[in-house]
Amino acid sequence: MPVISYIDAVTQALQEEMKRDSRVFVLGEDVGVRGGVFRATAGLYEEFGPERVLDTPLTESAIVGVSIGAAAYGKRPVAEIQFADFIMPAVNQIVSEAAKIRYRSNGDWTCPLVIRAPYGGGVHGALYHSQSVEKMFNGVPGLKIVMPSTPYDVKGLLKAAIRDEDPVLFFEHKRCYRLIKGEVPVEDYTLPIGKADVKREGDDVTVISYGLTLHFALQAAEMLEKEGISVHVLDLRTILPLDKEAIIEAAAKTGKVLIVHEDNLTGGVGGEVAALIAQEAFFELDAPVQRLCGPDVPAMPYSPTMEKEFMLNPEKIANAIRELAEF
């Protein structure tokens, strides 16, 4: 199997879906001639032309609103929001419109739309190029939120998102784009939205995570193995809807759970996962559920010292796992 980068998996999924289905088109700021500021749409303009690889005006609400109209009409738009931080002007279109179109029309209309957005820090992006925005949308019924961590998951889940009949927010950790590489099959495949994946089997402590911090957790698990601590790692992959069965099973496996995400602690996905475990797997637990998350400060600062303080890393996660293991 060829080894490709996380961002190449995005590009491949887009290219193959556009080739497979003439209804698919991409739109966003700088996605055309430039191929995207991260180059996620590189080569698509040359292959599919300016109409299916549309450079839009600098208007996030329009990118999403126009996509909604096209999706309702019968197209399969894939909208790119250049940085997840800039999705805020489009929240009304996403939450009031895309998420509610099937429901409010009693199934008469659908909105098969994918919104891709690079998120996350560790790239010297400061306050407005580093945010994790998932908790803004988590808990909005009518949205699916996919947050893959590996190239294999990116490609299979992005294809699934494009083929989905309903709106999907597809958040790509921008630090993963060129950092994370992995094997991806050449043949066409999709992965089910709403299914978590065990990325490492272990017996002592369960770590539940997604995105970049999933890789940090795997590195921490590697370090701790030498100390005799066996870590089980569950990758949520989709945070809405949550794979409840997989979460309960992973919690029960070790009885000690650490939830890790880069998004802020308060209101983050971790709270929901912890509540689910408390409700459904209380008697399987040997320790209180722990959360290790981005701090509750307004955003990630620019200065490297403060950025490092905000970001999680394998050491911070290893420390949290050790504490749980010793409980």
Next chain:
Amino acid sequence: MSELNHRELGLTDEQVLEMYRYMLLARKIDERMWLLNRAGKIPFVISCQGQEAIQVGAAFALDRNKDWLCPYYRDLGMVLVFGQTAKDQMLSAFAKAGDPNSGGRQMPGHYGDKRYRILTGSSPVTTQVLHAVGIAYAGRLDGADHVVLTSCGEGSSNQGDWHEACNFAGVHKLPVIFMVENNKYAISVPLAKQVAGGEVWKRAQGYGFPGVKVDGNNPLAVYQAVKEAVERGRKGEGPTLIEAVSYRLVPHSSDDDDRSYRTREEVEEEKKKDSILVFRNYLAEHGILTEESEQELTKSIAKEVDEATEYAEKAAYPDPKDTYKHVYA
């Protein structure tokens, strides 16, 4: 009414009579809804009263077999012309399962009907204006020649989405007709406090496409303006902005009391220009509407509204368990 003559616009006597019938039907449905609301039978009404000429005039200039609507909550006249019925409106007013817009989920006036290419709408204003641009763009990808008419009030035309939509459609020369139904009030706030410069249509110049202002109490003037916009759109010449000026004859909604912000004298003065009255006189003057045919028309509409009301009142509510239908995440 101005000197516009329907025959010069290519409209037959039958067609203008049909226009009047739709205007009157919209008005009578609306009036019935207020009665039902005041009788405690339906929770809410949002009105088309005063804007029927805009809605019916515009819809008649479109192709009802291929063009699209992204309307707003007052466009009762428009959706009737496109195919919805009095019964549909009453099912919606009573929030019954058979409501074609939403199966009783949405408030009245939140139109949406795939049968007639009326896109489902919401309450936050002008979100639908961007959807219209998306439908127009999708049509271009398909090589289709439909146009999309989207409407909103003059207050709503201040929203960012409205600007983004005009700009996007202007850049890509898309066949969108931006209809602003200027009824002079956004709930209680008058035009002067809503629109800088007082004229929405002039904004079109900045977007690089034509803007026109028409008398929204004259369905023929609206028809003419929309007809021209449709032709431009189909020829690939891009969008048109139309500001149709009329007046909201009733409070914003059944929960509003307009006596707190406008005088009765003002409302009475505007009622003299009510399009239903003015167009009726035009048809009478041209011998298209006689005393006899008018009586017949009024009677048949009353019967239609009565039957629709009775049907909808007796119709089944949605099953409570339908709350969980169409849920996927």
